[in-house]
Amino acid sequence: DTAVSQTPKYLVTQMGNDKSIKCEQNLGHDTMYWYKQDSKKFLKIMFSYNNKELIINETVPNRFSPKSPDKAHLNLHINSLELGDSAVYFCASTPGLAGRQETQYFGPGTRLLVL
Amino acid sequence: AQSVSQHNHHVILSEAASLELGCNYSYGGTVNLFWYVQYPGQHLQLLLKYFSGDPLVKGIKGFEAEFIKSKFSFNLRKPSVQWSDTAEYFCAVNFNDYKLSFGAGTTVTVRA
Numbered sequence: 001d002t003a004v005s006q007t008p009k010y011l012v013t014q015m016g017n018d019k020s021i022k023c024e025q026n027l028g029h030d031t032m033y034w035y036k037q038d039s040k041k042f043l044k045i046m047f048s049y050n051n052k053e054l055i056i057n058e059t060v061p062n063r064f065s066p067k068s069p070d071k072a073h074l075n076l077h078i079n080s081l082e083l084g085d086s087a088v089y090f091c092a093s094t095p096g097l098a099g100r101q102e103t104q105y106f107g108p109g110t111r112l113l114v115l
Numbered sequence: 116a117q118s119v120s121q122h123n124h125h126v127i128l129s130e131a132a133s134l135e136l137g138c139n140y141s142y143g144g145t146v147n148l149f150w151y152v153q154y155p156g157q158h159l160q161l162l163l164k165y166f167s168g169d170p171l172v173k174g175i176k177g178f179e180a181e182f183i184k185s186k187f188s189f190n191l192r193k194p195s196v197q198w199s200d201t202a203e204y205f206c207a208v209n210f211n212d213y214k215l216s217f218g219a220g221t222t223v224t225v226r227a
Contacts, residue, residue, distance in 0.1 A: 004158075041203060043220070056214050090158070090159065097213075100211060100213070103149075107158060
């Protein structure tokens with residue numbers, strides 16, 4: 001009965017590879033997010049989708065491409081991985097579009113290590 | 116520019132001690148305020164939130180926070196911590212837009 005799930009939990013890969021992280025929520029929420037948490041634990045939003053439409057696209061290299069096949073899924077594909085991409089990536093969701101006063105429900109995170 | 120700052124990077128205290136974590140933001144308009152907690156090996160979860168009304172809000176596990184508008188602050192408090200409060204604590208602010216901006220987090224270590 002996991003609310004927000006991510007796969008894989010751990011990902012170790014070589015520089016230059018392409019990888020994907022998947023996120024699914026079974027809460028019936030309309031909006032999903034990707035956050036990056038760096039080695040200093042700083043959390044920064046990357047993308048947000050509402051009902052499969054992109055609504056937030058922060059300053060992120062275009063090697064990162066989100067895809068939302070339906071409102072319950074938001075995947076993150078990363079091309080040509082670099083050392084600096086090593087981080088923990090969190091998926092989250094909120095019930096509505098605005099998300100201003102809504103609690104964000106986070107997934108367990110995906111630890112990505114680029115060698 | 117809008118920003119969120121947490122003053123304490125790492126706080127170490129003993130069980131039964133009182134805890135206060137600072138959070139300040141820079142923005143003159145309406146904000147929505149949150150504290151999230153990340154226990155070791157777990158995902159982030161909401162501790163408490165403030166949108167309007169009584170500036171003293173109570174959350175789960177005995178935590179509370181006070182919004183002081185004149186100081187642009189939303190400090191988190193707990194009168195008596197337990198070993199199980201060891202975690203990473205994040206202040207987050209919604210600056211009346213579609214996203215949350217997080218502070219850098221405070222690591223709290225409670226010694227038994």
